[in-house]
Amino acid sequence: MSSNRLPALVSPSLCAALAPTGVLRAAINLGNPILAHRADDGAGAGGAGGVSVDLAGALARVLGVPLALVVFDTAAQSVEAVVTEQAxxxxxxxDPLRGQQIAFTAxxxxxEGYYLVRDDAPIVANGQVDxxxxxVVVGKGSAYDLYLTRTLQQAQLLRAASSQTVVDTFLASGAQVAAGVRQQLESDAARVxxxxxxxxxxxxxxxxxxxxxxxxxxxxAFLARFVxxxxxxxxxxxxLERHHIKGASVAPAA
Structure with missing residues (x-):
């Protein structure tokens, strides 16, 4: 990639700040199927592929260092790896809570986050959830867990082990609502x-x-310019196109 936003050469001090071990370690969350997936066919570096893996590779090329993927099943594990500098x-x-220790780009x-209910449920609109x-079943430590923890006033949250297990936990627990990323819920709805x-x-x-x-x-600031x-x-x-991702859009320029 080439742009006037990025310097032609990355200074040693900047490279050391971004990749202090000499290898750029990227935390990859497999709990978000839009951005990452397990690459069982061996096509992905470090056992993962997807949009986030592609961007991690592009950043490593800009820095001129090798890339290592640190792969997790949940967002909470991925956040913890960065906070503790294991990645x-x-x-x-x-999210504001994550932002206490992590510097975010734009x-x-x-x-999109959506709700899912049983076909015979009386709930037909978002306003009937709280x-x-x-x-409401959510993936523990996910973005929508953090958001709904702040915003729901009356409904009770039940936390599944991961985003991938939300719908199964919802069905097994007898809860009224499951919450998650739209594409994951659509995939689970077709499955169950x-x-x-x-x-x-x-x-x-x-x-x-x-x-x-x-x-x-x-x-x-460099990471923000990269984005x-x-x-x-x-x-x-x-x-997004290469990985056939539907229902997600490129964010506008900051």
């Missing part, structure tokens, strides 16, 4: 049958890159 950066939904992709006695998505999103999930705040302002370049140069759009 140099990661791909996360922007979003590069926008994803009611006393309603239980007898359920439906409500026809309105409850949130827009802003996906960004983030690194530990301890890496400094220069590193955070703007990736959007402007159509790198993000091309990755």
């Amino acid at each position: 140099d950066f990661g791909f996360f939904a922007i 979003p590069y992709v926008l994803i 009611v006393a006695g309603v239980q 049958g007898g359920v439906r998505l409500l026809d309105q999103r409850f949130m827009v999930i802003e996906q960004a890159l983030g690194l530990p705040k301890s890496r400094g302002a220069e590193a955070a 703007e370049d990736a959007k402007a140069s159509a790198l993000v759009a091309a990755a």
Whole structure:
């Protein structure tokens, strides 16, 4: 990728801040199927592929260092790896709680959060979810878990082990609602049958890159410029198309 936003040469101090071990370690969250998946066919580096893996590779090429993927099944694990500096950066939904320790870029992709209910459920609109006695299943530590923890006043949250197990936990527990990324819920609905998505999103999930705040302002600013370049140069759009991602859009320029 080429752009006036990025320097032609990355200074040694900047490279050391972004990849202090000499290898760029990217935290990859397999819990978000829009952005990453397990590459069982061996096509992906480090056992994973997808939009976030493509962007991680592009960043490593800009820095001129090798890439290592640190792969996790949940967002919470991925966040913890970056906060504890077991990884140099990661791909996360922007959230104020995470932002206490992670410096986020502007979003590069926008994803929708939806509710799912049983076909015979009386709930037909989002406004009927936040009611006393309603239980909502979420993936523990996910963006929508954090968001609904702040916003739901009366409904009770039940936390599944991961985003991939939300619908199965919802069915097994007898809860009234499952919450998650639209594409994951649609895939699960086709798999289990007898359920439906409500026809309105409850949130827009802003996906960004983030690194530990301890890496400094220069590193955070460079990562932010990289994201703007990736959007402007159509790198993000091309990755979404290459991986046949529907229902997610490139975020506007910051």
